[in-house]
Amino acid sequence: ATWKYAFEEAMDEVQGKYAQKFKEVIEANSDHEIQLFPFGTLGESADIMEQAQAGILQFVDQSPGFTGSLIPEAQVFFVPYLLPTDQDQLARFYKDSKAVNEMFPELYAQQGLELLTMFPEGEVAMTTKEPVESCADLEGVKFRVMTNPLLVESYKAFGATPTPLPWGEVYGSLQTNIIQGQENPTFFLYSTKLYEVTDYITYAGHNNFTTAVMANKDFFDGLGEDDQKLIEKASTEAYDYIVDYQKGLADSELKKITDAKPEMKVTVLDEEQRKCFKEAAKDVEKTFIEMTGDSGQKILDQMKADLKAAEEG
Numbered sequence: 001a002t003w004k005y006a007f008e009e010a011m012d013e014v015q016g017k018y019a020q021k022f023k024e025v026i027e028a029n030s031d032h033e034i035q036l037f038p039f040g041t042l043g044e045s046a047d048i049m050e051q052a053q054a055g056i057l058q059f060v061d062q063s064p065g066f067t068g069s070l071i072p073e074a075q076v077f078f079v080p081y082l083l084p085t086d087q088d089q090l091a092r093f094y095k096d097s098k099a100v101n102e103m104f105p106e107l108y109a110q111q112g113l114e115l116l117t118m119f120p121e122g123e124v125a126m127t128t129k130e131p132v133e134s135c136a137d138l139e140g141v142k143f144r145v146m147t148n149p150l151l152v153e154s155y156k157a158f159g160a161t162p163t164p165l166p167w168g169e170v171y172g173s174l175q176t177n178i179i180q181g182q183e184n185p186t187f188f189l190y191s192t193k194l195y196e197v198t199d200y201i202t203y204a205g206h207n208n209f210t211t212a213v214m215a216n217k218d219f220f221d222g223l224g225e226d227d228q229k230l231i232e233k234a235s236t237e238a239y240d241y242i243v244d245y246q247k248g249l250a251d252s253e254l255k256k257i258t259d260a261k262p263e264m265k266v267t268v269l270d271e272e273q274r275k276c277f278k279e280a281a282k283d284v285e286k287t288f289i290e291m292t293g294d295s296g297q298k299i300l301d302q303m304k305a306d307l308k309a310a311e312e313g
């Protein structure tokens with residue numbers, strides 16, 4: 001059969017690389033064919049999610065940054081400083097986490113989705129038009145966030161004026177000064193040329209970008225055991241591939257940015273400068289529990305336990 005798979009990035013960005021590996025494994029081990037639809041070919045992230053839920057698409061990659069409005073618990077990925085920035089620890093976490101591999105699949109299933117995998121895309125950096133050395137510098141800054149209520153709360157707590165927007169509007173909104181800041185992983189700042197419309201890159205270590213790949217659940221449940229096993233195999237192999245692919249990626253892409261734009265100012269905030277962000281994180285965690293109740297509390301507790309286990313390796 002021919003299966004359709006849409007994602008939120010370009011073919012040669014991280015989600016596209018993952019999708020290409022997934023396709024390669026499926027096609028090498030079956031008669032099935034996978035058609036890939038990169039960002040822009042079928043609409044925004046919210047559009048491809050609707051199409052996947054409706055069964056028009058068999059597979060979709062949508063980040064919790066957008067899924068958070070559909071599955072409130074998925075907003076846990078936006079509690080600042082919950083996730084580490086260490087790539088090896090993260091790689092172990094998503095692979096072994098009970099929260100990711102057992103608890104989230106139940107919540108996605110309630111939305112007609114079979115959660116196949118979650119994987120990291122790198123530490124997010126803030127890019128702005130003015131320097132950010134503390135939360136105070138974010139005051140009055142219209143800061144674009146993905147359309148996720150908890151991410152809005154985070155940037156409010158950091159002192160900014162959060163502005164949720166779909167991805168397609170970000171570059172233009174920075175260019176016309178409708179917004180003055182946004183956050184994304186380093187590779188994406190280079191590949192989408194966001195560095196052209198902002199002058200400061202700031203690392204506060206507050207989050208890692210998480211994404212999720214899922215199948216339409218009716219489609220998946222209707223498959224034979226061999227096909228289901230093959231999809232799991234392709235997910236696992238693509239996961240190992242994408243973790244390896246990203247080793248050194250943030251550094252190499254940051255170098256490309258500073259080569260293309262030598263006047264770009266890059267700052268890694270020190271512990272003292274991070275204090276107000278870490279203080280704000282406590283309130284955001286409380287807000288997450290207010291939004292999601294017992295169910296969110298259980299996921300948060302499990303994630304903390306899973307992260308600890310991944311720390312010890």
Ligand code: 6CS
Nearest residue numbers: 008009146167184185188
């Ligand atoms: O900021 C965004 O909306 C986008 N960022 C990444 C790294 N991937 C897809 C998403 O749409």
